[in-house]
Amino acid sequence: MAFNITSGPTATAQKVVLYGVEGIGKSTFASQFPNAVFIDIEGSTSNMDVMRMPSPRSWQMIMDEVEDVKQRQICQTLIIDSGDWAERKCKEHLAVLGKWTDSTNDYGAKYVSLEKEFGQLVNKLSDVVEVGINVVVTAHAKLKKKEEPDQMGAYDRYQLKMEDKTGAMLKEWADMVLFANYETTIVTDSKTNSKKATGGQRVMFAAHHPGWDAKNRHNLPDKLPLDFGAIAHIFQKQVTPPVQTQPPVEQPQQEQVTAATTVETPQENNFGREPNIIDPAIPKELAQLMSVNEVTEEEIRRLVAEKGFRPYEMPVKDYPDDLIQGGLVAQWDKIFTEIKAKRAY
Structure with missing residues (x-):
């Protein structure tokens, strides 16, 4: 069987992971993506004027809501807020099944179960991307000691506030992993030799660094302001259809004379339906x-x-x-x- 070879970009939607320190504005940043709808698991959008699905009370409800977005295609961007809270719901689900316990004598079986179950959510999110909907997963950050085999001593490093296997899976899945933090500068007083931190500007990092995980596939600068405008151009691109390396084989055509026919397509009759005005007092x-x-x-x-x-x-x-x-x-x-x-x- 011969396969066609294509060239050029093929992605029509983006997979984004945005993680950062507490309170820096991850949900606010995510809300600026095109026509975004939240699956708000942790309740971080309660005071924000955004579109959201019903707050999921279980792992299965998260899966069902993602499937619903894929089927009805009601938005341009789906926000999972947040990945670590989704993982928590996954653990609760596994605990009911007896596959997640506090025991340390299961030889890591619970982590294998978690990776497998959480992977089903990642697969569903990929299905959402396949139909042309961007997916953004927010997450909290945690500091963890990192020790390289070829280096002396250990150092602190920011990473996703998730289990190692699920966090790694999410990073590998994403097209962009952005780390949000406050940029501070340490100033030393030459007279007293005392040090103080200044600045505090909110920034995001888009490239790997010994102190954090980050990546992108769009040649972004290593550091950007925490402003959607810095990456908005990525979501405005119109991807052209892939170019075939071999022209299609022309098939001989026979001249046919057909009588023109007019087919009346039944249309939905909206006569008599008034504009849908919803009482603002409805939840x-x-x-x-x-x-x-x-x-x-x-x-x-x-x-x-x-x-x-x-x-x-x-x-x-x-x-x-x-x-x-x-x-x-x-x-x-x-x-x-x-x-x-x-x-x-």
């Missing part, structure tokens, strides 16, 4: 799902009343939290499917 998570899917409050009330949960006359904003979060938001795919089945255009 934001449900309101976002209604807005994205163009679901009206009347459709929600009708379905809830048919199921006997609440009377039709009750406004959605007055529904109890357990009905909104557990009955509507958490089961949105099922709810939306039933609503679509009842629509009569």
Whole structure:
């Protein structure tokens, strides 16, 4: 079998890992990516005006939400906030299965299970990238002693606040690993010989250094300001189709005379559907799902009343939290499917 050879860039979406010290603004930076939607596992976006999926309460819910983004393609960038909190949910899931314990006598079996299970999430994120959606995974940083075999002594080094195997997997998967930190300068007083730190500008590093992990595939400078504008050009590139090294073989064509026919394509009848105005008092998570899917409050009330949960006359904003979060938001795919089945255009 002969295979075509292509040349030129082929990536249409980027895989980014952004980690840094606590409070430096990782979530704020991530929110500046194009048309971003968060899967906020740690609750860091509570005071931010961003689009987010329902806060996942389990490892399976994280997997389901990633799959939902891939299937519905509702954004240009998916943010996992954060990778180390996702790993924590993964450990909780394995603990229920008896595959993650505090015991140190399992010969490392729990770390093998963690690597395998977390790898399923990484594979799902790759599937999201395949459909043209950027993926950004944030993470916290930790300091760890590093000792090189050919060097005298050890030194501190920043790395992902994750287990070694899962952290390494995430770094290998990414196109860019960016490390965010405060840049400080030590100034020595010549008279008193005392030292003090000055500066504190927020920066990000895009290249490997003995003191941290970082990389990129876009020839970025080693150090940049912690500002999305410094990397925005990467996400504005229009990738041209790959060029074939061999022209396709021309097939002989027979002249055919066909009668022109006009096929009328049925179109969705939107007559009579008014603009979808959502009550601002409806909880934001449900309101976002209604807005994205163009679901009206009347459709929600009708379905809830048919199921006997609440009377039709009750406004959605007055529904109890357990009905909104557990009955509507958490089961949105099922709810939306039933609503679509009842629509009569």
